[in-house]
Amino acid sequence: MAVSFLERAQAWLFKALMGVLLAFFQMFSSPKPGVSSKKLPPVDNPLLLMSATQLATKIRRKEVSSVEVVQAYIDRIQEVNPFLNAVVKDRFAAALQESAQVDKLIEEESGGEEVLEDRLPLLGVPLSVKESFALQGMPFTTGVVSRQGVVSNTDAPPVALLKRAGAIPLCVTNTSELCMWWESSNHLYGITNNPYNLERIPGGSSGGEGSILGGAGAVIGIGSDIGGSIRIPSFFNGVFGHKTTPGVVSIENQYPTLSGRQEEYVSAGPMCRYAEDLLPMLKIMAGPKADMLSLNKKVDLKKLRFFTIPHDGGSPLVSPVSKEIIDIQRKMVKRLEADLGVKVQEVQFPELCHSFHIWNTYMSLPDKEGKPPVPFAALMGEPGRPVWPLWELLKRMVGKSEHTMAAISVALFGLFRVSNPVTSVIQKEKLQKDVEELLGNDGVLFYPPHPRVAPKHHHPLFRFFDFTYTAIFNTLGLPVTQCPLGLGEEGLPLGVQVVAGKLQDHLTLAVALYLEKAFGGWRDPGAK
DSSP, X not given: OOOOHHHHHHHHHHHHHHHHHHHHXXXXXXXXXXXXXXXXXXXXXXXXXXXXXXXXXXXXXXXXXXXXXXXXXXXHHHHHHHHHOOEEEEOHHHHHHHHHHHHHHHHHOOXXXXXXXXXXXXXXXXXXXXXXXXXXXXXXXXXXXXXTTOBOSSOOHHHHHHHHTTOEEEEEEOOOGGXXXXXXXXXXXXXXXXXXXXXXXXXXSSHHHHHHHHXXXXXXXXXXXXSSTTHHHHXXXXXXXXXOOTTSSOOOSBSSOOOTTGGGTOEEEEEESSGGGHHHHHHHHHGGXXXXXXXXXXXXXXXXXXXXXXXXXXXXXXXXXXXXHHHHHHHHHHHHHHHHOOOEEEOOOGGGGGHHHHHHHHHTXXXXXXXXXXXXXXXXXXXXXXXXXXXXXXXXXTXXXXXXXXXXXXXXHTTSOOSOHHXXXXXXXXXXXXXXXXXXXXXXXXXXXXXSSOOBTXXXXXXXXXXXXXXXXXXXXXXXXXXEEEEOTTSOEEEEEEEESTTOHHHHHHHHHHHHHHHOOOOOGGGO
């Protein structure tokens, strides 16, 4: 399907508009002095270099206490968060009390290590939580100034399940305003930095999670993803993240609430530094729905069918994929073929160049009762009236708006219809059919997570649509694991999306384990 003249005209118009907005924004913004000359201190505590699975084993065996582990992570957060601004509220005192109770429980447990492992697989392990998830006693604002002071009185189901498995929450982490942008910045908590380069973004909306994980201030965390909000931060910060098949992990007690048909495209899932933690975390977070997935099924990678797509085919809206992203994916393919003796077939789907229009159309569809999604401008105005985007833009130019330029841009964008719903539905249905037929229940697909490595702060305003490399898989409802593949020319993380058929999450998690061994997984940003 060729790109139409109308789509090219839209691309030019919106890129021009975003360029003007970015220029205005930079005129009224001043960079932080000296930030580029700073970098994170290296990790010097060996406890910070162990997976959650390893830590839980050592805690159960009394080789290390939960108090020691929790204190190590508290110390690391206090060391790196002044650089990152990833953690927006901590519960360190409560976490230390809970870790002391864990150590006491282990001393008194008469059933042995196996009983504890079965009942409390993450006993004593620290956890970070995206601030858009309800965590009892912690802020629940998603960076909206009008929600300042809102505190959750409950836990979101996946958070509750992780706590029930023994994990100890240490903190909540920063998001983009209302979780609808791929840079984590808001006027309530400020801007979050990338641990590999403080002038670069950590992604969004789970950018605080990605940043504190990448900076070794956390070992496991929890994120949500409706357009790439787990995978983009995982890519930019060099960690693992998994977008679960929708409908498996509960999305209740998150803010903002979803409307229209958006529940069909959002997923909650694990984020972590070590691939071996993905599967046990997903088992826990899925709760009673874990049986929908084949997580206990052993995967023989040599028996899988592998496919690779180097780019979307040339969408005029999206930046071209950089040479280093294409090259690392080719290198990964060659390594996979050499190690496993398999053949990775390069494929292409013409509909991918329409990814933004497809995602945008389906995000805008009404629910079964015909009720359309709540406009973004209305969410920005809650609990009052919807905001007027143009008025907020004028206020922003004189420093009087409570909203970020990104949020205002998203609201402005909502004033225009840029997709033909009928055309987009036809394109999506063909793409869905072709991809599902290709993958079946034994196929794995590799696809770039983004056209470029982590950009500089505020630059996403000029590359408004680049998130669609991840967003298309939300619309298709497929599980995806984001995997790091080392560092690039600028010392920034490289990576790849690993995609499988619906409910075949175990395949992408198995590939993640292989890629971690082959390419080294997470790298300490302070050790460069």
